[in-house]
Amino acid sequence: MMIPHIGQAHTSIIIPSAGRTRTRQKTPMLKHCLESLSSLNPAPREIVVVIGDEYEGEPADYLSKMPIRVVHRGPGPFDFSRAVNTGVLISVSQQVLILNDDTEAEGTIWLQQMADHLQDPNVGAVGALLTYPNAHIQHIGIEFEQGQPIHLCRGKSPNEVPMVTASEPINVGAATGACLLMRKNDFLAVGGMSPEFPVSYGDVDLCLRLRRCGFRVVVDPKVQLTHHESSSRPPIIEDWEKERFTRRWSSNFEQLLKNPSTAPRAKPADLLDPSHEEIMRLRDQNIALAVQLEGLRSHIASLRWSLTEQENTLREWKDRVSERDTRIAERDTRIAERDNLLAEKNRQLEARLSNRIRRKLNSR
Structure with a gap:
């Protein structure tokens, strides 16, 4: 059973950014990324750029001509997971694309190609083929060795990899x-990006929670982007994040990876540990705001209707006043004409009276 199709025109793109530049370059990575997105046709519903205190520069300098919103994720050091959660929660589309600001895409419909795969209700997330600037593979999917994620075929030429x-x-x-x-909805149902992984492992953890719900994670190798990996932030994986990831997934890792179809299909609430209190609070807040927004939209619609009625009434009154003014002007014209006529008659009477008086005086 396929689900209703939602294309790239109904997708929100979420871009966490620190506003940094690549080595020996002056133009921010974000600008290159956005310029590449401007080729999409049709354009996405919106692009949400999420920044923090560390953001360098002023995004408004080059964002004015695109359907972009810039939001602040809150105080503190760079936190990819929190930035993504912030962007998704304020997004207005049914689909969200999480995108690094150090990526560049080519073509007009690559996002549509990715969106096509979400017609399959068993697919929970769709990735793409990412290559380094030298065209060698950076990412074509992630698998696991000894409980740790590894990028498949990393550093190889695409010509050496049949799956490309x-x-x-x-x-x-x-x-x-x-x-x-x-x-x-799937992103929110599994609790979004975990705040336990502010920089690394958050995307892998998210995919594993989707798989634990019975979803598949796929990569479309026909969709290719250039990834200047970690150009926008230091390439550091903290040991404590690695240990947290191992603790979280070590107990049911083998069953999940060997045969996802037999893994327990957890309810969304089962996937939310205490570290997700923030995303749940923000989700509840988002739902409440959505309800308020809907109420405001209804109120605005009512006000618009009332304003239209008032404008129509005002227009009627203006027409009536105009007609009255026309009638008054016509009446004034008639009065003026009558006054002129009376004045003329008075002059004629005065002239006849003067003539009579002179004749009588002369006759004496």
């Missing part, structure tokens, strides 16, 4: 958050 020419999307263990498309 695959006609169907590739099932993978996880996909990078540098370019990851999901349904917004």
